[in-house]
Amino acid sequence: MERFIIIFLLSFSLSASNKLDLNQIYNIIKHVETNNKATKIGDGGKAYGIVQIHKICVQDINRIYNTEFTHKQAFSETYSREMFMLYIQAGIKRFKMKYCRSPTEYEVVRMWNGGIYNGYKKTSTLKYLKRYILYKRKLNN
DSSP states (O other), X not given: OHHHXXXXXXXXXXXXXXXXXXXXXXXXXXXXXXXXXXXXXXXXXXXXXXXXXXXXXXXXXXXXXXXXXXXXXXGSHHHHHHHHHHHHHHHHHHHHHHHSSOOOHHHHHHHHHHOTTTGGGOGGGHHHHHHHHHHHHHHHO
16 A cells, blocks of 8 residues: 555656646556556557556566566556556656656657657657547547
8 A cells, every 4th residue: 555655646746747647648548558448468468458568568667666566467457557657757767867858748658658768769659649649639528
């Protein structure tokens, strides 16, 4: 329970300071990835859960935060959300150190799709970003 409170507070503080709403981004990505279905498997069996988490992402989170998540926990919406928040927060921190500014919402979305290291620069993430923007418009109407 304590870990969830810490994650919530980190999420809230990062969202407030960056003017990014990570909760909203997560909720839109759930629809983009799986139409809000936690049991989905994608990318040829490599991506699990509601936001389609890859094993390499779980390994990164465990390395960065010294946690012990498993790839199968991505089928739990609670764990998926926590892993998403941790991964994106690590990406935001890296981005700030590199560019001395916060990433935009769209750069965060591209990080999720292409990885926190360079995903926001990959042309392969632009199609994903377009899907995100369409779902965002649809959900906000």
